[in-house]
Amino acid sequence: MLKNKNIFTNKKIVAIIATFCCFLWGSAFPAIKNGYIMFNISASDIPSKLVFAGYRFIIAGLVLLVMAKICGKKIFNISKKNALDLSCLGVIQTTLQYIFFYIGVSNTTGVKGSIMNSTVTFFSVILAHYIYVNDKLNMQKILGCIIGFIGVMIVNFSTDLLNFSFSFKGEGFLIIAAFISSVGAIYGKKITKHMDVMVVTGYSLFVGGIMLLLLGMLSGGSVYHFTMNSSLLLMYLALLSSAAFSLWNLLLKYNKVGPVSIFNFLIPIFGAMLSAIFLNENIFEYKNIVALVLVCIGIWMVNKEKATK
Numbered sequence: 001m002l003k004n005k006n007i008f009t010n011k012k013i014v015a016i017i018a019t020f021c022c023f024l025w026g027s028a029f030p031a032i033k034n035g036y037i038m039f040n041i042s043a044s045d046i047p048s049k050l051v052f053a054g055y056r057f058i059i060a061g062l063v064l065l066v067m068a069k070i071c072g073k074k075i076f077n078i079s080k081k082n083a084l085d086l087s088c089l090g091v092i093q094t095t096l097q098y099i100f101f102y103i104g105v106s107n108t109t110g111v112k113g114s115i116m117n118s119t120v121t122f123f124s125v126i127l128a129h130y131i132y133v134n135d136k137l138n139m140q141k142i143l144g145c146i147i148g149f150i151g152v153m154i155v156n157f158s159t160d161l162l163n164f165s166f167s168f169k170g171e172g173f174l175i176i177a178a179f180i181s182s183v184g185a186i187y188g189k190k191i192t193k194h195m196d197v198m199v200v201t202g203y204s205l206f207v208g209g210i211m212l213l214l215l216g217m218l219s220g221g222s223v224y225h226f227t228m229n230s231s232l233l234l235m236y237l238a239l240l241s242s243a244a245f246s247l248w249n250l251l252l253k254y255n256k257v258g259p260v261s262i263f264n265f266l267i268p269i270f271g272a273m274l275s276a277i278f279l280n281e282n283i284f285e286y287k288n289i290v291a292l293v294l295v296c297i298g299i300w301m302v303n304k305e306k307a308t309k
Contacts, residue, residue: 008254017247018263024244026270029110029117030278031237036106038230039223047221049102052234054213055223057094059238061206064246068198075199085191086203093184094208097177099215104173111281111288114271115155116171118295120178120185121264122148125302127182141302148298155291189252197249205241265299268292 007013035041041048068075078086105113122145129137152175156166166172192200251260272292276283283289 008250014251014255014260015263017251018260019266021244021248021251022263022266023270024240026114026267026272027274028237028240029105029114029271030275031233031240032102032105033110033275033279035230035233035237038225038227038233040225041223043106045221046103047216047219048223049106049221050099050212050216050219051221051223052216053098053102054209054211054216055234056237057098057205057209057212057241059209059235060241060245061202061204061209063238063242064198064202065206067242068196068202071198073196073199075202082191082195086195086200087207089184089188089191089200090204090207090209091211092180092187093204095211095215097180097184098208098212100173100177100180104170104177107167107170108174109281110275110279111272111283112155112171113174114268114275115288115291115295116152116174117178117271118148118264118268118299119152119175120181121261121299121302123179123182124185124261127186131186140304144298144301146298147301148295151291151294151298154287154294188249192249192253197253198246201242201246201249205245262300262304265296268295 008017035052036043036049039048039052041052065075101117104116108116125137125141125145156171188200188204248260269292272283272288275281
């Protein structure tokens, strides 16, 4: 335990791991959109999107639970209370969040989606104010939230900044997903105080994935067109989730939230860059650049710790 703490509190290692996690999360935007194309899932086929998401998170959860077992962790010795907590976390952090996320991603661009989803940081700061005694809002955090939300607003304007383009099932669903994600993160932090991070993450992904799969199939959804490329993409998305969530939760377990969360500003940057590369989207529109800069400044401000005298 002490060895783990020494490793995961080393500033250089924290920076490397946090950056890696943000790269993985940023890559999810173009990966999911390409997944819809490879599996021939139309924009209106919501049930099949849920099945696609279900497969991803079931695999991700199983990978983590197998790894936990190999590492000697007790994955079956769970009390009724812990089982209820894990089920609730799975429904919140995986099922509910990704119902909105997967639908939202399909109804907007990858660049725009990555910027919209960055609102999770601002929601986390606002919720923490009402939940944690030692994590209250101050003028710096409030200003950071305002600047960040201005950036989110700007990306929804047309190139000439005269028309406001906002789709509730696109950008709106991504904002809802971001809010649910922040609620899930706070709830998950509470559970990991008395349970192993890898076990918690594994079960939450697995349970949430099962729920997504059932909801999708019962609604008539299905996923076919399994080829080598589409299967590899699905495996990448699954491993992305298992790696990013478990590593991020480990960083939060051994460090203060602020110094770790500040790296969240990299997610919209990676998301926008990778969407431009893999989806041929234009990142260099003035509104996108301005929005990215404002969002990153906002995230930096809400997570920057004031220097102590």
